[in-house]
Amino acid sequence: MIRVGINGYGTIGKRVADAVRDQPDMGVVGVAKTRPNYEAEQAVERGYDLYAAIEDRAHRFADAGLETAGLVDELVAQSDVVVDATPSGIGAKNCELYEEYDTPAIYQGGEDADVADVSFNARSNYDDAVGADHVRVVSCNTTGLSRLVAPLREAYGVEKVRTTLVRRGGDPGQSDRGPINDILPDPVTIPSHHGPDVQTIFPDLDIDTLGMKVPATLMHMHSVNVTLEAEPDADEVRDLLAEQSRITVVDADLGIEGTGQLKEWALDRGRPRGDLWENCLWGDSVTTDGRDFYCFQAIHQESDVVPENVDAVRAITDAADAAESVATTNDALGI
């Protein structure tokens, strides 16, 4: 059993904890949090040992009636791997702590790429992370693009990717975020950071990305163009994408018109927290025009990196090869 510590128990950390718990070959040592809140209460409720991330504030958990198992240092010391799911920028500051205890660490896509030895997407470059000390699971959008680009590159070759990412303004729980009734180029400058980030996975890929922000909270939406090196017909590409285990090709018969219905579908299927771990790609949108491929895909920003974190745990500990790991993760989660 691989002993996994989770440092940071917010949107990503709580999901990764549950996903790790559900695997046959790993377990959760505990989860670390800076302060008590409804998520900390639920961590205890779910039986996770709770560690205080900041020594000075550790007493606040007791004040709130939540028992802690110690400080984050103790969690790191006991873990074979730490998944750092702290807010963007904090992961880089935690590096030193993980090195102090010689515990390999997995960071999230909010950190700069140079926080880690390798940026990671299970479908695209699992082997690069085998035995590494510091691995960064790329962000939700980069994960979604990498999953799509990898099979297209293998099957047809990719000349250029051009993608517009229409991003949700904030997550459903982030009531301090906007916009309301506005559409913003974000950033105004082109490319957005997503293109260079995808290049951390595919260094030689020619990709331009444009970002926007809109008043929605449920998922991101990608408008994708890929100029291929071949001219496949749309049905062939759709079949190729449908074979990918972390791409759901949404059939027209389901009558799913947008992100709201995708989330309803996930909830109806009993998915924990209504999570959609896979890229949700509209089958009817798959179009080819000569060498140009187009599609729409929705990306669930809160959860698509969760299975990637689980695979990164196996890669960093050299516990399984890519195919085994992805199969085990998918099977345990019900992907």
Next chain:
Amino acid sequence: MIRVGINGYGTIGKRVADAVRDQPDMGVVGVAKTRPNYEAEQAVERGYDLYAAIEDRAHRFADAGLETAGLVDELVAQSDVVVDATPSGIGAKNCELYEEYDTPAIYQGGEDADVADVSFNARSNYDDAVGADHVRVVSCNTTGLSRLVAPLREAYGVEKVRTTLVRRGGDPGQSDRGPINDILPDPVTIPSHHGPDVQTIFPDLDIDTLGMKVPATLMHMHSVNVTLEAEPDADEVRDLLAEQSRITVVDADLGIEGTGQLKEWALDRGRPRGDLWENCLWGDSVTTDGRDFYCFQAIHQESDVVPENVDAVRAITDAADAAESVATTNDALGI
């Protein structure tokens, strides 16, 4: 003076009426409406003669205390040109009426292209409409794309256009429209109707468009890619676009981040109804990567076709050439 009748006094009709009234060489004969409401009240308030569009319902205006000058047939009979600003699909049904009185007519972009002899954008194909009987001013999005494509074609040649149109769900007054907190591919199939519609202006243009719908009401946002036949640098293209009278290149110093601030800017400038008749294109977004040009532009769906309708009046009556008409329209409106 060209005598212009306005059939339909909603979002577009009321703006076209005011724009026509402000021109030195044309006047408003009257405006026709199907039913009394706040817009009809305002038409009377502004001094426009009000005509009833539906005979059976004409009494409703009197019931609401609004005096009418007659039925729409009388308006058409007295006009040199009619601008049909009725809801999509109604314009086609009105064709017969205009032909009965031998009155040339201008339709809006909600009608199918075959309603008219020519689809019209002043910057791109003014001359095609000179002396025509039926002219269709293309929709807001097609107008915005045509204004951008025309100078790029002339200066550099265009190999291919790929554009994602992130569309507002409804206008500010359309309280029955959605979405709320959702992002939808709209349509799911690719291309959206916009690409073929731009081809009514540039028949030989290679263009693929993708549409989305988001919870916003103020403006549409275009994420534009144009593969040019040359490799200009970004500054050169930005200068070219800034020279276009109906493209506003929004300077970074203004600190305008999205459609909300664009509309605030328009209101602060005293623009009627906060209208933005020009494409609003972020200067900092103008980017070139080899032959690929990129930019973001916002399109005010309620008003960008207004100056085009005014120019179409002059084209259809052969009252001025393109340059004269555009200059006169811009000068009268304060563009």
